[in-house]
Every structure is written in C-alpha cells, then in structure tokens.
Amino acid sequence: MNPSPLTLPPAAQPLVAALHRELRPRWAALDAAAQAAPSAPPTYRAAALPDDLGHRRVELIVEASDLQALDAALNSDADALVLDFDDTFAPTRANVQMAYGALETAAKSDRPLLARPRALYAVEEGLEFGGPAIAAFCDLGVILAARPGRPIHIYVPKLETVQEAGLWDDALALAEQHLGLERNAIRVCVQIETYAATLHADALLHALHGRAFGLNAGRWDYVFSLTKRAGAVRGAMPPRNDLTMDVDAMRAYAETLVRVCEARGAQAIGGSAAVAPDAQNPQAALDAVRADKLREAAQGFVAAWAGLPQLLDAVRGAFEGEASQPLPAETAQRTHERLLDLPAPRPLPLDMVQDSIGLALAVFEAWYDGRGVVVRNGRIEDTATAELARAQLWQWVGCAAQLEGGGELTADRYLAERRALAPDTTAQAQLLDHLVLAPVCPEYFPRAAQLRKPQEATV
Incomplete structure (x- = not known):
C-alpha cells in the first residue's frame, strides 16, 4: 500500500x-559539472x-x-x-x-x-x-x-x-x-x-x-x-x-x-x-x-x-x-x-576503517527508522558525518589503501569487515555496499537510497 x-x-x-x-x-537543468568557474x-x-x-x-x-x-x-x-x-x-x-x-x-x-x-x-x-x-x-x-x-x-x-x-x-x-x-x-x-x-x-x-x-x-x-x-x-x-x-x-x-x-x-x-x-x-x-x-x-x-x-x-x-x-x-x-595540502597517505589503522563502517551503518539504520541523528562514542553523528564515512570508505577501497600490519583495503576486505557488523540482508548494509563499491562516488546518500530501492524506501 x-x-x-x-x-x-x-x-x-x-x-x-x-x-x-x-x-x-x-x-531540472542544473548541472554543476557543466558550469564554468x-x-x-x-x-x-x-x-x-x-x-x-x-x-x-x-x-x-x-x-x-x-x-x-x-x-x-x-x-x-x-x-x-x-x-x-x-x-x-x-x-x-x-x-x-x-x-x-x-x-x-x-x-x-x-x-x-x-x-x-x-x-x-x-x-x-x-x-x-x-x-x-x-x-x-x-x-x-x-x-x-x-x-x-x-x-x-x-x-x-x-x-x-x-x-x-x-x-x-x-x-x-x-x-x-x-x-x-x-x-x-x-x-x-x-x-x-x-x-x-x-x-x-x-x-x-x-x-x-x-x-x-x-x-x-x-x-x-x-x-x-x-x-x-x-x-x-x-x-x-x-x-x-x-x-x-x-x-x-x-x-x-x-x-x-x-x-x-x-x-x-x-x-x-x-x-x-x-x-x-x-x-x-x-x-x-x-x-x-x-x-x-x-x-x-x-x-x-x-x-x-x-x-x-x-x-x-x-x-x-x-x-x-x-x-x-x-x-x-x-x-x-x-x-x-x-x-589540497592534506596529510600524506599512511597505512590505515584497521579500527579506523571499522569505525567508519560502523558509523555509516548506525546512521543509515537510524535514517531508515526515521531518526536523523545518533549519539555514538560521545559524538553526535548525522547525515554529514555518515556521508564522509562512506565517501572515505569508497576512496580507500578505490585506491586499495594500505592497512597497518599489512594488507590492503580491497572490496573483499571491506565486505568482510562490514559483514562482521551487519548482515547482507539489512537495508543499511545494502545501501553502504552500493555507495562504497560504486565506480564513481554517488553524490548524496538520501537520493541514492530513493533511486535504488523505491519500493523499500521510507522517504
């Protein structure tokens, strides 16, 4: 219905x-990519x-x-x-x-x-x-x-x-x-x-x-x-x-x-x-x-x-x-x-990768449930911080970022870490996988969620 x-x-x-x-x-005609400086x-x-x-x-x-x-x-x-x-x-x-x-x-x-x-x-x-x-x-x-x-x-x-x-x-x-x-x-x-x-x-x-x-x-x-x-x-x-x-x-x-x-x-x-x-x-x-x-x-x-x-x-x-x-x-x-003079790339601590996955999953789960913020580890997390977490995961997987202690953050390694926190059947896991494993970083997750599964969307 x-x-x-x-x-x-x-x-x-x-x-x-x-x-x-x-x-x-x-x-409808807005196109940021086509606009000259x-x-x-x-x-x-x-x-x-x-x-x-x-x-x-x-x-x-x-x-x-x-x-x-x-x-x-x-x-x-x-x-x-x-x-x-x-x-x-x-x-x-x-x-x-x-x-x-x-x-x-x-x-x-x-x-x-x-x-x-x-x-x-x-x-x-x-x-x-x-x-x-x-x-x-x-x-x-x-x-x-x-x-x-x-x-x-x-x-x-x-x-x-x-x-x-x-x-x-x-x-x-x-x-x-x-x-x-x-x-x-x-x-x-x-x-x-x-x-x-x-x-x-x-x-x-x-x-x-x-x-x-x-x-x-x-x-x-x-x-x-x-x-x-x-x-x-x-x-x-x-x-x-x-x-x-x-x-x-x-x-x-x-x-x-x-x-x-x-x-x-x-x-x-x-x-x-x-x-x-x-x-x-x-x-x-x-x-x-x-x-x-x-x-x-x-x-x-x-x-x-x-x-x-x-x-x-x-x-x-x-x-x-x-x-x-x-x-x-x-x-x-x-x-x-x-x-653009950001800190030089360094091997990523695995717990930082896991925290980014957990943050995105927590906000997405709350978002599907109608809650715009979550309090996690003493911080107020919302769409902005979840967007950052999933974009960084996309970027780290895309460049096969080095992990502390050896190894790389490949798509398979990301999936293994995500599955340790949420099963494949959950809406938040499916959305995060879609965003992280996309060849081009999707612009904004709320719209991506609507377009990807409109029959399940809560928005």
Missing part, C-alpha cells in the same frame, strides 16, 4: 505550487545583519520533526534557533508532515528563528508538481508561509555553483512577491560546505548579496565533498580523526570563509559543536567545545552552532571576547594549494 501524500499547510500551498511552476525547468565578482557589500541576530553568539540547531527537542530549544537560553530539514533530518513521510506542523508552533515564538531547508538535490516523493516535488521548494514554501509578516531567516545549504545560488535567489524573490514582502526582506546565510563553494565563496555570496548577511562553515560536509572531488587522484585520504582544524588544509578552509566575510562586510558563522557530554563527567567535552570555538573566534568567526542545549554556554563564552584581528591577505593560488 502506498502511503498517503503529504498535506501542505493551506497557507503554503499556493506558494509551493508557484515555486514549482516557475522554477522547475531551471531546477565564475569570474571574480565586482565590488559589493553583503546585506545588513537582521536586527534580531545582532547580539547572538550561539545558535541551537534542532531537527525539524523532533517535537521534544523543539520544546526544549524554545525554553532554552539559546540566542537563536535553527530548524533543520537537512543534515539532522530523516525525511520520512511522517517526519516531513510532523515538521511542517511544528513550524507553526515555532513561528509563534518571539525567539530569533532560522531554518535550513533541504538541499537542491533532494526530491520529495510524497508530493507531485509536474513530477516528484522538489524538497527545497516544499520546505521553503512552508517555512516562509508559517510567518510571512516576519520571515524566518534561511540557511542556504550545499551550494556548488553560481547557477544554484541564482536559483535560490529567484525562489526567494518569488516568495517575497507572493507574500507581499519587499525585495530582499528574506535574509539568508550561505553555507560553504562543498569544495567548489569554498573555491568560489566570494562569487556565491555576491549572487545572493542583496539578502545574504553571512557565510557558515560545515566542516564534515566540506571534507565529504573534497573526498568526492579529489579522492580519485591520490592515495588514501586522511581518516576523520586526522583532519582536525589544526591541520593547515582545514585552517585554509576556515580562513577562506573569514577572508570573504571581512572583505564584504558579512558575518562568518562557525560550525556545529556536535559532542554529547558524559552525564557523569561533562567537563572534558565542554572544555573541548570551548577550545574549538575559541580557535574559531581567533580566526574571525563571530558565532557558531550548538547541537545540544548543554553546549550553549561553552559555545557562547568563546565568542564573548574582543574582536579578532583581520587575517593577512593571501592569493587565490596559495589558498588552493593549502586546501
């Missing part, structure tokens, strides 16, 4: 229909910061369908809330319906609100608008219609090209026209979480600069993108634990965002603090969060995300000091060199 279709809130239905009617052909933008300034975000230092990210977490967030002392339909969200039919209803509750709050709709790659199979609905347009329409008089601010996720940025800008302009708002009344922060976006962050900000007030760093999404783009032409990519923000290649990523923001009058917003403190001994985790955010503050970031309410004080405190000094200038060529 097919599940019943989604029901859009009445106020959102005309807007969602208009977005699809006007912009679906452009969405953008030229340097002219001199410009980013949009002014919204008044309600003027003093915020920490934003609490909440999975959009988690009603308990939303209630806790609304009653927390977070400076602002981020309602997330992307990395922490499992888009089952029930979750999407619940999230759309929860938006009405959140919109009644006086709290500063931002929302992150799903990325442009995502398809919402619960609705039809000349074909399966475009998830970003569905989410965007519902988010904006929930509070049209005081629009919720938007995080724009996973951009790669100016063409994509232009599509978002036109979708927002169409929404403003539909809702009777002035041009650029809807303000956005652009997430820089792909390799292409990092190279062209200035051009992407310019494409949205009438409404974009900042750039946000998403480190694990970025490393996932870097692995897809650069991994096929080198030896083993470094394991996640080797890619701390003290590594120069990762510092170059963060500094790229900050330099653009400093030059264009925008805000640089740091990444998410995504640890789960031990209830019996939370201080070690809180100290690590504070140290990470102090580093971001020293680089020029002015605020960051927290993944749990108990992390709010640690994040906020790191950004309450004096403003940092501007970063020294750096040529684009030097930045590009630094971004």
Whole structure:
C-alpha cells in the first residue's frame, strides 16, 4: 500500500505550487559539472545583519520533526534557533508532515528563528508538481508561509555553483512577491560546505548579496565533498580523526570563509559543536567545545552552532571576547594549494576503517527508522558525518589503501569487515555496499537510497 501524500499547510500551498511552476525547468537543468568557474565578482557589500541576530553568539540547531527537542530549544537560553530539514533530518513521510506542523508552533515564538531547508538535490516523493516535488521548494514554501509578516531567516545549504545560488535567489524573490514582502526582506546565510563553494565563496555570496548577511562553515560536509572531488587522484585520504582544524588544509578552509566575510562586510558563522557530554563527567567535552570555538573566534568567526542545549554556554563564552584581528591577505593560488595540502597517505589503522563502517551503518539504520541523528562514542553523528564515512570508505577501497600490519583495503576486505557488523540482508548494509563499491562516488546518500530501492524506501 502506498502511503498517503503529504498535506501542505493551506497557507503554503499556493506558494509551493508557484515555486514549482516557475522554477522547475531551471531546477531540472542544473548541472554543476557543466558550469564554468565564475569570474571574480565586482565590488559589493553583503546585506545588513537582521536586527534580531545582532547580539547572538550561539545558535541551537534542532531537527525539524523532533517535537521534544523543539520544546526544549524554545525554553532554552539559546540566542537563536535553527530548524533543520537537512543534515539532522530523516525525511520520512511522517517526519516531513510532523515538521511542517511544528513550524507553526515555532513561528509563534518571539525567539530569533532560522531554518535550513533541504538541499537542491533532494526530491520529495510524497508530493507531485509536474513530477516528484522538489524538497527545497516544499520546505521553503512552508517555512516562509508559517510567518510571512516576519520571515524566518534561511540557511542556504550545499551550494556548488553560481547557477544554484541564482536559483535560490529567484525562489526567494518569488516568495517575497507572493507574500507581499519587499525585495530582499528574506535574509539568508550561505553555507560553504562543498569544495567548489569554498573555491568560489566570494562569487556565491555576491549572487545572493542583496539578502545574504553571512557565510557558515560545515566542516564534515566540506571534507565529504573534497573526498568526492579529489579522492580519485591520490592515495588514501586522511581518516576523520586526522583532519582536525589544526591541520593547515582545514585552517585554509576556515580562513577562506573569514577572508570573504571581512572583505564584504558579512558575518562568518562557525560550525556545529556536535559532542554529547558524559552525564557523569561533562567537563572534558565542554572544555573541548570551548577550545574549538575559541580557535574559531581567533580566526574571525563571530558565532557558531550548538547541537545540544548543554553546549550553549561553552559555545557562547568563546565568542564573548574582543574582536579578532583581520587575517593577512593571501592569493587565490596559495589558498588552493593549502586546501589540497592534506596529510600524506599512511597505512590505515584497521579500527579506523571499522569505525567508519560502523558509523555509516548506525546512521543509515537510524535514517531508515526515521531518526536523523545518533549519539555514538560521545559524538553526535548525522547525515554529514555518515556521508564522509562512506565517501572515505569508497576512496580507500578505490585506491586499495594500505592497512597497518599489512594488507590492503580491497572490496573483499571491506565486505568482510562490514559483514562482521551487519548482515547482507539489512537495508543499511545494502545501501553502504552500493555507495562504497560504486565506480564513481554517488553524490548524496538520501537520493541514492530513493533511486535504488523505491519500493523499500521510507522517504
């Protein structure tokens, strides 16, 4: 039996229909691989910061369908809330319906609100608008219609090209026209979480600069993108634990965002603090969060995300000091060199390979079950970290990475290690095998899951 279709809130239905009617052909024609590198933008300034975000230092990210977490967030002392339909969200039919209803509750709050709709790659199979609905347009329409008089601010996720940025800008302009708002009344922060976006962050900000007030760093999404783009032409990519923000290649990523923001009058917003403190001994985790955010503050970031309410004080405190000094200038060529100057390939510890397999399996299992995050080994894991884990496994198998103690990570060795953690019959094992053993790294696992087994999909 097919599940019943989604029901859009009445106020959102005309807007969602208009977005699809006007912009679906452009969405269908998006092709990041065919887009030439953008030229340097002219001199410009980013949009002014919204008044309600003027003093915020920490934003609490909440999975959009988690009603308990939303209630806790609304009653927390977070400076602002981020309602997330992307990395922490499992888009089952029930979750999407619940999230759309929860938006009405959140919109009644006086709290500063931002929302992150799903990325442009995502398809919402619960609705039809000349074909399966475009998830970003569905989410965007519902988010904006929930509070049209005081629009919720938007995080724009996973951009790669100016063409994509232009599509978002036109979708927002169409929404403003539909809702009777002035041009650029809807303000956005652009997430820089792909390799292409990092190279062209200035051009992407310019494409949205009438409404974009900042750039946000998403480190694990970025490393996932870097692995897809650069991994096929080198030896083993470094394991996640080797890619701390003290590594120069990762510092170059963060500094790229900050330099653009400093030059264009925008805000640089740091990444998410995504640890789960031990209830019996939370201080070690809180100290690590504070140290990470102090580093971001020293680089020029002015605020960051927290993944749990108990992390709010640690994040906020790191950004309450004096403003940092501007970063020294750096040529684009030097930045590009630094971004690719990753730690040299080394034999992989088998336990790191096993941990990557286990992480991906755990998130995929939760995702099929309608849960967007899992807490594992004291860390909050979600779509972004699962994407990174499976892409690194794909890259390691593809280059037959050397293992500590001898041997290589061949396809057969990967399968043996995966089978020790999950049988072949499970949905999460089948999805991971499909992603890891593909000749070309699939772009995003949620869409790959839909396309591969639509009869079993829960989305």
